Amino acid sequence: MKDLKVEQKSSLSRIEAADQLTALATALREGGDAELELGPWTLSLRIPDDLRGELEVEVGDGEIELEIEFKWPTAPPRTAPSRGRGRTAKRSATRTA
Numbered sequence: 001m002k003d004l005k006v007e008q009k010s011s012l013s014r015i016e017a018a019d020q021l022t023a024l025a026t027a028l029r030e031g032g033d034a035e036l037e038l039g040p041w042t043l044s045l046r047i048p049d050d051l052r053g054e055l056e057v058e059v060g061d062g063e064i065e066l067e068i069e070f071k072w073p074t075a076p077p078r079t080a081p082s083r084g085r086g087r088t089a090k091r092s093a094t095r096t097a
Helices: 014-030
Strands: 032-038 041-047 052-060 063-071
Touching: 014 032, 014 041
Parallel strands: none
Antiparallel strands: 032 041, 052 063
16 A cells, blocks of 8 residues: 555646656755645655656557656665674773873
8 A cells, every 4th residue: 555645637738847847857956855846736755865767658549658757765774783893992091100
């Protein structure tokens, strides 16, 4: 089951489509927290530095379908535990009188 799915289908002018892609490109370029205007909604996302992408083009039935898809995990990446021994080095000082 998906946690959330937002799907919007509408007729757009070429300029409106370009504006949506430009907003998405800006959000991807900047990364971090992003807000995208999708018609009547504002979608807030956290975009990581690394993601997976897919480009799909289908031609048939008198139409061209272009899908651009990006995926990334919803959880932040785990960091590997430190390989140190868990001990701190102690310094000893000798004082000569």
